[in-house]
Amino acid sequence: MAGTKKIKDITEAELLKMPEKDYMNEVQLEFFRKRLQQMEAELRQNADETTEHLRETVIVPDPADRATIEEEHALELRTRDRERKLLKKVQQALARVQSGDYGYCEETGDPIGIPRLLARPTATLSLEAQQRRELKQKMYGD
Template sequence: MTKTTKSTPAVNTEARVLSEEEIRAMGEKDYMNADQLAFFKARLQQLEKDLLKNAGETTEHLRETVLVPDPADRATIEEEHALELRTRDRERKLLKKVQQSIASIDAGEYGWCEETGEPIGIPRLIARPTATLSLEAQQRRELKQKLYGD
């Protein structure tokens, strides 16, 4: 089932957001209907909120730097800060993908593979709501990267 045109269905913002089980139980004909889009938009917005909260907590935590005279303790604290900064850098990249996914919902393009135009699939989107490729397209891309170092 290929996607030929990308329409912009109205996202259901007033009714309750369906549960994951209700979304999984829907048939193929319901793929990326207003209820599913509302479900994924709510999930992505919550993830965005959590990532922004974590970033704020990191900023506050790093400001609370305590001067410790012991070099070993100081090294431990610096290592913890470095780890926290690496984690926040990964979250910053994820935040960008989350915001792009929300924009693709608003544009009516969410849930469709960027390479093939095929549905990405509800189970994959539940597991990875920022996915832009179907499982098969992602596997091809990873194989190509492994073979050619692309």
């Protein structure tokens, strides 16, 4: 692809139709960079909303209502903790886009593949490497 051509927004369908020789070209990298940046913004917004929600102190005299509110807060905090971990993976993926390593398996160096990256933009392993890792974990534990 010529460097002078402006990178346009493409759809997932157009991305999937691209030939293998175009794997992780400028257009594809830009597509995933934008997707990762959008994920990062959403995760940060959720964290801000949680912070605001938890700051709202409501004094409830009924112990059952208080327990319900505390359980909701605990669930929200667990969700945000998972999102915090995902945010770290998103930031690492953005760094890989920047360095040119995005889309390639960190174990084998093989392409991860567009369908897998569309499903999981933070993937660092090809499907085969991920399956081997999961099999090892199942057989030997963590």
